[in-house]
Amino acid sequence: MKTQLEIARDGIISEQMNQVAADENISPELIRSRVAKGEIVIPCNPSRKNQRAVGIGAGLRTKVNASIGTSSDICDIDAEVRKALIAQEEGADTLMELSAGGDLDAIRREVLKAVNLPVGNVPLYQAFKETGRKYKNPSKLDPEFLFDLIEKQLADGLSFMAIHCGINQYTIERLRKQGFRYGGLASKGGTFMVAWMDATGKENPLYEQFDRVCDLMKKYDAVLSLGNGIRAGAIHDSHDRAQMAEMIINCELAELGRERGCQMMVEGPGHVPLDEIQGNIMLEKRMSGNAPYYVLGPLPADTGAGYDHITAAIGAATSSWHGADLVCYITPAEHLALPNENDVREGVRATRLAVRIGDISKYPNKRESEKLAAMARRDMRWEDLEKHLMFPEVAKQMRRERCPQEEKTCTMCGDFCAMKKGMEVFADDIKYDKVSK
Numbered sequence: 001m002k003t004q005l006e007i008a009r010d011g012i013i014s015e016q017m018n019q020v021a022a023d024e025n026i027s028p029e030l031i032r033s034r035v036a037k038g039e040i041v042i043p044c045n046p047s048r049k050n051q052r053a054v055g056i057g058a059g060l061r062t063k064v065n066a067s068i069g070t071s072s073d074i075c076d077i078d079a080e081v082r083k084a085l086i087a088q089e090e091g092a093d094t095l096m097e098l099s100a101g102g103d104l105d106a107i108r109r110e111v112l113k114a115v116n117l118p119v120g121n122v123p124l125y126q127a128f129k130e131t132g133r134k135y136k137n138p139s140k141l142d143p144e145f146l147f148d149l150i151e152k153q154l155a156d157g158l159s160f161m162a163i164h165c166g167i168n169q170y171t172i173e174r175l176r177k178q179g180f181r182y183g184g185l186a187s188k189g190g191t192f193m194v195a196w197m198d199a200t201g202k203e204n205p206l207y208e209q210f211d212r213v214c215d216l217m218k219k220y221d222a223v224l225s226l227g228n229g230i231r232a233g234a235i236h237d238s239h240d241r242a243q244m245a246e247m248i249i250n251c252e253l254a255e256l257g258r259e260r261g262c263q264m265m266v267e268g269p270g271h272v273p274l275d276e277i278q279g280n281i282m283l284e285k286r287m288s289g290n291a292p293y294y295v296l297g298p299l300p301a302d303t304g305a306g307y308d309h310i311t312a313a314i315g316a317a318t319s320s321w322h323g324a325d326l327v328c329y330i331t332p333a334e335h336l337a338l339p340n341e342n343d344v345r346e347g348v349r350a351t352r353l354a355v356r357i358g359d360i361s362k363y364p365n366k367r368e369s370e371k372l373a374a375m376a377r378r379d380m381r382w383e384d385l386e387k388h389l390m391f392p393e394v395a396k397q398m399r400r401e402r403c404p405q406e407e408k409t410c411t412m413c414g415d416f417c418a419m420k421k422g423m424e425v426f427a428d429d430i431k432y433d434k435v436s437k
Helices: 004-009 015-024 028-037 077-089 104-114 123-135 143-156 169-177 188-200 210-219 241-259 274-288 308-322 341-362 368-378 382-388 392-401 418-429
Strands: 063-068 094-097 119-121 160-163 223-226 264-268 293-296 326-328
Touching: 004 015, 004 028, 015 028, 063 077, 063 341, 077 094, 077 104, 077 341, 094 104, 104 119, 104 123, 104 143, 119 123, 123 143, 123 160, 123 188, 143 160, 143 210, 169 188, 169 241, 210 223, 210 241, 223 241, 241 264, 241 274, 264 274, 274 293, 274 308, 293 308, 308 326, 308 341, 326 341, 368 382, 368 418, 382 392
Parallel strands: 063 094, 063 326, 094 119, 119 160, 160 223, 223 264, 264 293, 293 326
Antiparallel strands: none
């Protein structure tokens, strides 16, 4: 079986490429050419039927990932399935199943059955959790068990994996020489791999046997997302030597993986001040040969806990504007608790709105619906306005619950309405495409 990358290099437009082209209103040949260059990836494991193909990369709408999963404190499979369905209902493009408590195989398989989104994970979670259960020490992880586990998870139908290949002894040395960090380490999989390397004195097997990782991913045409295991967990650690060492390695591995015919994606930060986001994306794109960039947030402040979906939305809008391709949502519970169902809903909504804001800056031709929404609001055509909104049901409910005395206005202004008065003054002067159809 050939990967989407290999098919594209053969000059063939696959069914999945055609679907992405139709979804994005872009020519299938342009999709094929960018897949062939590694600038677009399509996570769509063929062993999982009835899965929606999603394109991630250059020239496409910025995609949103939602993450769910149990912890050692809260483990409810039914709740995780409901969260997955909510994420899909709210318009997430991909889903990551990141459970770290309970029967991890059963949870993954139930989630895969419940949704048609491309689903990814972090295989190190299960590898270290099961090793810890068996030996009471996660650092007794056997690399062969890890590789066998990766294949088992892929066989279940996962379409992408965040695999921490860019951590090596060199990156760990950078952490030590710079006096560690203000915010510590934020990646669970990355941190446990660092601890394994420290305990064993060995090199990271995912880095040392990178070709083997690629070959497993190729076998199932899954996208290898090069995990950001040394990402900063505080803005004061952003772009320190350890983070940059891993980023350089990941960008180099993206090129090596593409040469083997594997679909590759690079992961990014993390906690990054707003003024550094553009530079971060420029570095990833330049060093990786324009590989799709998957950013986690990013969060441009460390003091927003409880509202970190808003903190991250600001970072997500900026990232989308400057070229990020996939954004992992952040929920209001980030840094505080396991997200509940409402947190998932709010996280997806905030991130979808954020990347929409970024996309209308990145792609000015995508602003038409903004204009139509503005004109409908100007004319107080409320039903027409709802057709152009991202969250029409929310808008409809607000108007229904706070119904104005005069149907055309709203209770924000009542009879002191700027829109109504403006139309009275300038009704005869409206022309060009400012006239409502």
